[in-house]
Structure formats: C-alpha cells, structure tokens
C-alpha cells in the first residue's frame with residue numbers, strides 16, 4: 470500500500486491494491502475516511518464548501534472493480550459491471566448497448582463527456598441521488614458489496630435504504646430477466662427532467678418497467694423516482710394501482726389522478742412540490758399511452 474499524495478494539508482490519498490486492503494483502511498479510519506472512485510462528485514461537493522475527509526481511499530487500482538461480463542451460467546443470468554467502470558466505458562460497451570439500451574440513454578444525460586470519462590457507475594450509486602439509480606432500481610439491479618461481514622449480493626433498494634458506511638461496492642448486477650421476460654412483453658422507460666445547461670443532477674428522474682400479458686394487462690409494474698432533493702425510491706402506491714390494470718386510455722387518465730393524490734415530493738430552490746407532482750403525472754400518463762401503442766395486442 471502506498472500513501473501517495475497530500476491533496477490538501479490534511480487529506481491523504483491511500484492507493485490500495487486490493488478490496489480487502491480498501492476495507493481495512495476504511496475500518497481503521499471510519500468516518501475520517503471515504504472511498505474515492507472517479508472523484509467527480511466529491512470534487513463537486515468540495516467546490517460547494519464540503520471539504521475532503523482526512524483520508525481518501527482510492528479505488529482506481531483495484532482489478533476486482535473492473536470489467537463487464539455476462540454471467541449466463543448463473544441460476545438467474547445477469548450482466549456484471551465493475552463498480553469502477555467509467556460512465557463513458559459503459560456507453561461504448563457492446564453488451565450494455567445491446568441488452569440495456571435505456572441505460573445508455575440515461576448515462577448520456579449524466580453531466581458532460583469529460584466528467585463521464587472519470588465518473589464511475591459505482592460512484593453514481595453511492596452518494597444517494599445519482600441519476601442512474603431510479604433506472605437501475607426499475608431493472609431490479611443488485612450490488613455485490615464487501616463489508617466487515619464479508620462479500621454478498623444485495624438488492625440495490627436495500628443498499629440505498631440502509632447503506633453501511635463501510636460497504637464497498639464491487640459490482641453492479643443487472644438481471645437479464647428485466648429486459649427479456651420470456652413469453653411476456655416488457656415496456657421500459659426513463660425520463661430525466663433537469664437543468665441541462667447547469668450539468669447537474671436532475672429535478673426529477675423517473676424510470677419504469679411494465680411486464681405485460683398477451684392481452685395488454687400489466688402483470689408487474691415497477692416505477693421509481695429520484696431527484697437532487699429526493700432519495701431514489703419505488704412509487705409503491707402507484708405500482709400497486711397499476712398491477713392487473715389493462716393498457717387503455719382509462720388507465721392512462723387514471724394514473725394521472727393517482728399520482729396527484731399519492732405522490733408527495735419535496736420542494737427545493739428550483740422547483741416546487743406542485744410542479745414535480747404535475748411533471749410526474751404527465752410523464753406517467755404519456756408512458757402508459759406509449760406502452761399501449763407499443764403493445765403487440767393493439768397492433769394485431
């Protein structure tokens with residue numbers, strides 16, 4: 470292990486060589502240390518006046534956090550993406566392009582190319598309000614993490630809801646069943662409403678995935694939302710309301726009403742709760758209509 474550089478008078482960057490060493494350092498320094506991947510989010514925070522902690526544990530040299538591979542032999546096959554994979558590498562990866570094109574679309578809306586060269590997928594999932602989280606929740610993604618209890622796979626929603634301070638994300642796991650549901654049709658969407666000119670996280674990121682029966686009934690609905698002011702989460706009331714509904718104009722109109730009644734967003738300096746609520750209602754209405762147009766039941 471090399472103690473490589475002093476970023477500021479009191480910040481040391483530790484260049485660790487294995488995931489075990491990274492965890493060991495984190496456990497040694499506890500809240501006086503943070504992992505650093507591409508450093509783009511941490512740098513942004515620093516510019517806002519939040520200083521680096523005394524110790525930064527660099528993940529840049531860890532081979533375990535690199536690479537993208539298809540795990541077809543697993544009981545439930547999945548695409549494994551190393552946490553340290555840069556967003557631009559994800560954009561160019563043939564497996565991600567062919568299997569998860571919506572992820573490509575979402576990543577293109579994160580920051581600018583120079584930031585995406587350094588920013589990583591693991592970093593996006595770890596600070597709480599990364600724009601990719603709602604989509605990955607809608608994909609039923611998991612993460613493989615290492616902490617003081619060992620290495621394990623946990624659903625992304627658990628990691629987001631109960632992040633352990635020391636957890637190191639090693640891989641992001643994208644189940645192939647989320648894009649290929651066999652006999653059933655799948656309809657997915659992702660929308661980011663943001664202040665593009667400022668290249669910041671979104672005012673609202675919305676993702677959804679419907680599994681449809683042959684007669685255009687929604688067998689399973691996953692809807693997620695997140696923003697710079699709201700931790701990404703499932704919209705359970707709306708998901709439950711959609712379960713079993715048929716894709717019709719009545720359903721599209723009904724979802725608008727359900728969102729207006731059940732969704733309680735916060736207000737921030739840039740957008741009111743009322744505005745976010747209306748935006749979400751409009752997006753979901755439009756997406757239910759688009760799902761109806763795309764369903765093969767209505768095309769036959």
Ligand SMILES: Cc1cc2nc3c(=O)[nH]c(=O)nc-3n(C[C@H](O)[C@H](O)[C@H](O)COP(=O)(O)OP(=O)(O)OC[C@H]3O[C@@H](n4cnc5c(N)ncnc54)[C@H](O)[C@@H]3O)c2cc1C
Nearest residue numbers: 506507508509510511580588589591592593595600638669
């Ligand atoms: C100009 C600018 C614009 C931006 N615009 C957007 C945007 O539109 N949307 C958006 O979502 N983000 C945006 N960001 C934030 C950021 O660039 C991305 O979210 C990026 O993916 C973060 O990855 P990183 O590797 O740089 O994270 P880092 O800054 O290295 O780390 C972020 C957090 O994750 C933790 N962490 C990193 N890797 C791991 C790991 N493997 N295990 C556990 N914890 C880990 C770190 O401790 C830290 O708390 C922007 C940043 C800048 C500078």
